Amino acid sequence: MMYVAVFMQKGVLEELEVYTDRVEAEKQADEWRKKSTPDEDVVDVLEREPHIDISRRYPALFRD
Secondary structure, eight states: OEEEEEEEETTEEEEEEEESOHHHHHHHHHHHHHTSOTTTEEEEEEEEOOOHHHHHHOGGGGOO
């Protein structure tokens, strides 16, 4: 499983980071929440299954 931490300010993607550990993704999201404005910004962690071709091409990214 991969976790994508997303930070958008006023509808514009500012930062995006991909993790294999949900705890690490949540830590990053918490840091972004500290500098965000809740009424205008979006900070979220998305959970996704890695696409099979990506995991085969870059196996080191998906090791636990």
